[in-house]
Amino acid sequence: MNILSVASEVYPLVKTGGLADVVGALPAALVPHGIRTRTLVPGYPAVLHKLKKKKKVGGFGNLFGHPATVLSAELDGLDLLVLDQPALYARDGGPYLDPTGRDYPDNFRRFAALSLAAAEIAGDNIVPDWKPDLVHVHDWQTALTPVYMHFGSASNMPTVLTIHNIAFQGQFGASVFPELALPPEAFSMQFIEYYGDVGFLKGGLQTATAITTVSPSYAQEILTPEFGMGLEGLLASRVTRLTGIVNGIDADGWDPETDPHIVEHYGPATTKRRAANRKALEERFGLTSTAGPIFCVISRLTWQKGMDLLAEVTDDIVALGGKLVVLGSGDAALEGALLAAASRHRGHIGMVTGYDEPLSHLMQAGADAIIIPSRFEPCGLTQLYGLRYGCVPIVARTGGLTDTIIDANEAALSAKVATGFQFRPVTADGLRLAIRRAFRAYSEPKVWARMQNQGMKSDVSWAKSAERYASLYSGLLAKG
Numbered sequence: 001m002n003i004l005s006v007a008s009e010v011y012p013l014v015k016t017g018g019l020a021d022v023v024g025a026l027p028a029a030l031v032p033h034g035i036r037t038r039t040l041v042p043g044y045p046a047v048l049h050k051l052k053k054k055k056k057v058g059g060f061g062n063l064f065g066h067p068a069t070v071l072s073a074e075l076d077g078l079d080l081l082v083l084d085q086p087a088l089y090a091r092d093g094g095p096y097l098d099p100t101g102r103d104y105p106d107n108f109r110r111f112a113a114l115s116l117a118a119a120e121i122a123g124d125n126i127v128p129d130w131k132p133d134l135v136h137v138h139d140w141q142t143a144l145t146p147v148y149m150h151f152g153s154a155s156n157m158p159t160v161l162t163i164h165n166i167a168f169q170g171q172f173g174a175s176v177f178p179e180l181a182l183p184p185e186a187f188s189m190q191f192i193e194y195y196g197d198v199g200f201l202k203g204g205l206q207t208a209t210a211i212t213t214v215s216p217s218y219a220q221e222i223l224t225p226e227f228g229m230g231l232e233g234l235l236a237s238r239v240t241r242l243t244g245i246v247n248g249i250d251a252d253g254w255d256p257e258t259d260p261h262i263v264e265h266y267g268p269a270t271t272k273r274r275a276a277n278r279k280a281l282e283e284r285f286g287l288t289s290t291a292g293p294i295f296c297v298i299s300r301l302t303w304q305k306g307m308d309l310l311a312e313v314t315d316d317i318v319a320l321g322g323k324l325v326v327l328g329s330g331d332a333a334l335e336g337a338l339l340a341a342a343s344r345h346r347g348h349i350g351m352v353t354g355y356d357e358p359l360s361h362l363m364q365a366g367a368d369a370i371i372i373p374s375r376f377e378p379c380g381l382t383q384l385y386g387l388r389y390g391c392v393p394i395v396a397r398t399g400g401l402t403d404t405i406i407d408a409n410e411a412a413l414s415a416k417v418a419t420g421f422q423f424r425p426v427t428a429d430g431l432r433l434a435i436r437r438a439f440r441a442y443s444e445p446k447v448w449a450r451m452q453n454q455g456m457k458s459d460v461s462w463a464k465s466a467e468r469y470a471s472l473y474s475g476l477l478a479k480g
């Protein structure tokens with residue numbers, strides 16, 4: 001089976017968040033099921049720069065007013081197609097934001113072009129000698145693909161749309177519609193019209209053959225007004241098409257026995273060796289070498305991620321004898337609050353602002369626990385990395401965090417299956433209580449070691465979830 005996967009980011013080429021990890025890791029996990037994936041991404045400068053050997057395989061004379069080339073390349077086992085269109089993607093800044101942190105004003109065009117290119121590749125002979133059996137798209141940036149396919153020549157090919165975060169919907173003013181190269185009837189409730197605006201994700205959810213999201217709990221939650229962000233009604237009408245498949249992780253890239261970014265390797269039977277990573281972490285963040293637990297946070301600094309709640313409990317962590325290391329960037333006010341905590345508690349709280357992949361590995365290997373106080377979390381990956389690295393997760397009970405962490409309640413502790421701490425309500429007090437529970441468990445080395453060990457033994461690989469995607473794909477193809 002051949003799949004065309006379409007996304008606005010893919011690890012290791014370009015990553016702003018968990019979407020890239022998933023798009024980068026799933027193809028390899030599908031290979032044992034006889035599924036070959038080609039992944040189409042935009043030709044941002046970083047992508048073109050990192051791909052040394054690339055071959056022109058096709059092109060468009062005029063895609064939204066500009067010529068575009070389709071390149072093919074391979075990297076770390078990924079079979080890539082790159083939409084090289086300098087007018088839209090050759091920019092300073094990130095995939096979505098200019099260097100000053102503002103959305104590019106033509107993002108609607110940039111991602112409509114990606115979606116239209118995908119639809120054309122699916123339907124026409126843009127890439128010679130290759131045609132997918134199914135198209136799998138991710139998030140709003142590629143959600144117009146099934147809409148273009150519906151009105152184009154690949155209207156019978158099945159499509160899957162995965163929601164990684166329903167908060168980002170790609171909503172634009174109606175004035176962009178004439179520029180989207182869609183027939184007038186597409187601007188209707190059945191397609192992309194959304195409260196008088198154009199909704200990219202909305203259009204995709206209406207037209208994709210199947211909809212997935214990245215955990216079973218989030219699949220339930222987005223059917224409610226609290227989490228559906230206005231799309232709960234539409235999703236309810238398509239509920240038979242909706243499934244939740246929890247993310248896995250790239251178990252080779254995240255393996256404490258081989259990780260090149262950590263100071264000392266270890267496994268479930270040798271967690272004592274984590275001590276060397278702890279020491280390196282203390283040095284890196286300028287922490288004093290005291291005995292209590294080290295908590296870490298690796299996150300976008302946003303309201304979604306509950307970073308304001310974290311800022312409220314920093315003094316408590318230090319008062320209880322713990323330390324905290326934070327890696328992240330995002331909201332300036334949250335960044336300021338956490339930096340202020342670090343300067344209040346020099347030697348006990350350390351913060352690195354920005355994005356640093358290698359440091360994130362060392363943090364998982366050296367800290368004792370990772371705090372994830374998200375208000376909503378479709379799946380979450382950092383708790384899965386935490387499990388694999390013996391960095392015990394303390395998580396809000398929401399979305400994929402609910403599905404992947406077993407709370408250390410009395411029953412789970414006595415059955416020896418606990419892997420972390422969950423809390424609800426998602427408030428500063430809720431988080432405070434969970435942190436106190438973690439301190440108590442940490443003070444009993446046997447209990448803590450068992451939780452670490454149990455986490456490290458959990459299957460967080462892609463194996464099971466890839467099987468679920470494979471059977472979803474097969475089911476769609478069998479239906480014809």
Ligand SMILES: Nc1ncnc2c1ncn2[C@@H]1O[C@H](COP(=O)(O)OP(=O)(O)O[C@H]2O[C@H](CO)[C@@H](O)[C@H](O)[C@H]2O)[C@@H](O)[C@H]1O
Pocket residue numbers: 016017018019021022164165214247298299300327328329354355356357360377378379380381382400
């Ligand atoms: N400053 C920093 N430096 C280095 N690395 C950093 C970093 N900040 C974050 N990261 C890394 O970025 C990734 C973030 O993953 P999350 O699962 O938290 O996803 P995110 O909210 O971006 O994505 C959405 O998509 C994913 C994938 O489906 C869902 O798991 C999630 O719930 C949903 O919100 C992790 O690999 C993390 O280690």
